[in-house]
Amino acid sequence: xxxxxxxxxxxxxxxxxxxxxxxxxxxxxxxxxxxxxxxxxxxxxxxxxxxxxxxxxxxxxxxxxxxxxxxxxxxxxxxxxxxxxxxxxxxxxxxxxxxxxxxxxxxxxxxxxxxxxxxxxxxxxxxxxxxxxxxxxxxxxxxxxxxxxxxxxxxxxxxxxxxxxxxxxxxxxxxxxxxxxxxxxxxxxxxxxxxxxxxxxxxxxxxxxxxxxxxxxxxxxxxxxxxxxxxxxxxxxxxxxxxxxxxxxxxxxxxxxxxxxxxxxxxxxxxxxxxxxxxxxxxxxxxxxxxxxxxxxxxxxxxxxxxxxxxxxxxxxxxxxxxxxxxxxxxxxxxxxxxxxxxxxxxxxxxxxxxxxxxxxxxxxxxxxxxxxxxxxxxxxxxxxxxxxxxxxxxxxxxxxxxxxxxxxxxxx
Amino acid sequence: xxxxxxxxxxxxxxxxxxxxxxxxxxxxxxxxxxxxxxxxxxxxxxxxxxxxxxxxxxxxxxxxxxxxxxxxxxxxxxxxxxxxxxxxxxxxxxxxxxxxxxxxxxxxxxxxxxxxxxxxxxxxxxxxxxxxxxxxxxxxxxxxxxxxxxxxxxxxxxxxxxxxxxxxxxxxxxxxxxxxxxxxxxxxxxxxxxxxxxxxxxxxxxxxxxxxxxxxxxxxxxxxxxxxxxxxxxxxxxxxxxx
Numbered sequence: 001x002x003x004x005x006x007x008x009x010x011x012x013x014x015x016x017x018x019x020x021x022x023x024x025x026x027x028x029x030x031x032x033x034x035x036x037x038x039x040x041x042x043x044x045x046x047x048x049x050x051x052x053x054x055x056x057x058x059x060x061x062x063x064x065x066x067x068x069x070x071x072x073x074x075x076x077x078x079x080x081x082x083x084x085x086x087x088x089x090x091x092x093x094x095x096x097x098x099x100x101x102x103x104x105x106x107x108x109x110x111x112x113x114x115x116x117x118x119x120x121x122x123x124x125x126x127x128x129x130x131x132x133x134x135x136x137x138x139x140x141x142x143x144x145x146x147x148x149x150x151x152x153x154x155x156x157x158x159x160x161x162x163x164x165x166x167x168x169x170x171x172x173x174x175x176x177x178x179x180x181x182x183x184x185x186x187x188x189x190x191x192x193x194x195x196x197x198x199x200x201x202x203x204x205x206x207x208x209x210x211x212x213x214x215x216x217x218x219x220x221x222x223x224x225x226x227x228x229x230x231x232x233x234x235x236x237x238x239x240x241x242x243x244x245x246x247x248x249x250x251x252x253x254x255x256x257x258x259x260x261x262x263x264x265x266x267x268x269x270x271x272x273x274x275x276x277x278x279x280x281x282x283x284x285x286x287x288x289x290x291x292x293x294x295x296x297x298x299x300x301x302x303x304x305x306x307x308x309x310x311x312x313x314x315x316x317x318x319x320x321x322x323x324x325x326x327x328x329x330x331x332x333x334x335x336x337x338x339x340x341x342x343x344x345x346x347x348x349x350x351x352x353x354x355x356x357x358x359x360x361x362x363x364x365x366x367x368x369x370x371x372x373x374x375x376x377x378x379x380x381x382x383x384x385x386x387x388x389x390x391x392x393x394x395x396x397x398x399x400x401x402x403x404x405x406x407x408x409x410x411x412x413x
Numbered sequence: 414x415x416x417x418x419x420x421x422x423x424x425x426x427x428x429x430x431x432x433x434x435x436x437x438x439x440x441x442x443x444x445x446x447x448x449x450x451x452x453x454x455x456x457x458x459x460x461x462x463x464x465x466x467x468x469x470x471x472x473x474x475x476x477x478x479x480x481x482x483x484x485x486x487x488x489x490x491x492x493x494x495x496x497x498x499x500x501x502x503x504x505x506x507x508x509x510x511x512x513x514x515x516x517x518x519x520x521x522x523x524x525x526x527x528x529x530x531x532x533x534x535x536x537x538x539x540x541x542x543x544x545x546x547x548x549x550x551x552x553x554x555x556x557x558x559x560x561x562x563x564x565x566x567x568x569x570x571x572x573x574x575x576x577x578x579x580x581x582x583x584x585x586x587x588x589x590x591x592x593x594x595x596x597x598x599x600x601x602x603x604x605x606x607x608x609x610x611x612x613x614x615x616x617x618x619x620x621x622x623x624x625x626x627x628x629x630x631x632x633x634x635x636x637x638x639x640x641x642x643x644x645x646x647x648x649x650x651x652x653x654x655x656x
Contacts, residue, residue, distance in 0.1 A: 005511070005518040013510035310506055313467055315495020315523035315570075317488045405467040408502070 011328050014304075022332060025296050028289055029336025029384045034344040035285045037380040039278035041348055041368060044376065046274055048366040058141035059111075059230035061243055063101055065091040066254040088115045088130055088192075090218040092225040097253065101229055104245045106237035111138040112226040114201060116208050117215065124165050124173060130196040131175070131213075133204020141230050142198055145186040154200060158183035163194040176210045178203070201226075286387065294391040297329055301395035308399050309407025318400040325396035326389055333388025337381040345373070415441040415464065415574065415607070420473030422459050422628075433459040435628035436473070441607060441621075443573070446600040448619030449609040449630075456628040457609040458578050464607060465500050465576050466490040478573065495523040499567030503579040505559035507551040507566075514538070514547040517566045524570045537565035541595060557588035564595060568604070575599065577608040581615070593618050 015022050067089075095112050102110065114133035121129045134142055136154040143150070146160065148169075154160065159173065159180045167173055173180045180199065188194055199207070208214050208221035233242045239259060246257050301308075308321055316324075352367060368376070422434040433456045441447050451457045462468040463475060466482050475482050477497060482490055494500075499520075507516050517534040538544045541561035543554075551559060560580060567575055577596070581589040589612075597618055600606050608619070616622050624631045 005515050005522060007522065009515065010511065010519070010522070013508075013515075017510040307508060310502075310508065311519070311523075312491065313465065313494065313500050313502075313506075314520040314566075315491050315493075317491040317523070319488075320523065403468070405462045408467075408506075 026336040030340035033337040033340030033380040033384045038344045040376040043275045044368040060233040061231040064228035067091040106242035108234035109232040133201040160184040160198040162196045163188040297392040297395045301399045305407045309404040312404035322396045322400035329388045329392035333384045337384040341377045416476040420470045423471045437630040446620045447607045448622040451625035455625040457625045499572040499575045501577040503582045541565045575606045
């Protein structure tokens, strides 16, 4: 047996009755929602790109044995580089240099790295693979490049692989007598990191102790040996001063302190006007669309005078009529909002996968998280629903106060 | 019981004042079939609008079951309309966007929920003779069918008063006869009916008839415009073109 009639049946019937006009209204709402959502999506994605770029800048300084400088090489056209990892070097220091570095004012983070060896591992790569040890707990240089965050902190027997290393996540990798599990993969860095694997320092010492791993011509690796300490400077500190202080703090050990030569400042400046631009466009569209939607709502109310008069003659109270007009507008706004958000999400994803957003925004576009997308969609829906309800307030008020006798007799006059 | 005392309705525009209803007095006892007869513009529809609470009188008092509706708030009048008054318009008055059955059920939205309204709507459709059109949309109905559905809708909340404003004005003679018979049947079953018409042929249907002229209620027994019919007499007119 069918259900009894309810207000929703009634509202839906009203909407179905004028498909053309209601489609146009839905389109208006969809356009507004799409604009707000896209704007927020692009702003958030671009900001994430910059944030990630900054976190991926790695260390501000690398503190290494003085011989290290002869291995210094650049990764970009201007010989600029971001310090992500130490370079393959046989010169090592003991990890207690970190005690000294930690005492220097302005140092906010530091993490040791150890180059173990370069191995031919055909199962992993056609090129020789650099093997590094690092401390996952203090690391701030390697893990920001992870394509997907690790499910748990890197455990013993687990490794992180560079972009060009073969093997799926969770698959096993055999190096000498040890079997490791691939726990994470890095994004491309366009540097030697792409062809490297990273394991915990304790695993690195165990592997280094295995015969045939470390070049017999190089000094052996003992626990506590490291090749370099990556150092990050606290925000607001003068990098030159902190670098000089690190140098001065090592009077008896000969170390070198190498600073990075790459900055994201120009990129940040390029996109700093983006939020303002996109938000301004959204505001202009909302302001321009509001009277249009209000006009449509007023037209609908006028057109339905007779219907409203009939409802009142049947006993509909003012608040019922008011609610019906508002509810119809809200319904159209919600439908339009959902369509707008979904359509723009699909379009933005297509543009992103085609790389178009990267070239337009001049940065590597990072898709916002699902939570962020959810809140942006919520914001867009909230705005269109607010517009819908506010725009129909006056027509709803007028309609609800309409005299039923006049409404029935004067329709269309 | 309806009591109308000294009711006047004046419409004012910038340069014009029209006294549509002028100092009207009358009473309607429960179970009566009141016919208000008059020419177009005589004020009968305005009077009906005031009886239904759709218009407020400029002066005077209208009491329905003892309640003076002239001074009730809009919401109270709406409540009263939903419970106590069924209205049948000259035009079909059906909502084009919903089916016949849904049209009949619309007034139940404005009354306190009573279970079984759908069943009652189906019974009413059967009673008015259009039970086969329950799922049809109004645009597919004939004028007579529309009127029958409108009557069923007016009765769905079980009103004590049925008001009809020229309900046969747009119908052919045969259909007019059928609709008037339906009204008579409803009246015999106890529904109080107040109907206005400009058609003198319908006067015999009323158990009590009033005439309106230029906003005034005229009751002149014996005059051509006033006929009082005794209930129970088979004095309704037959369609002139029937064999």
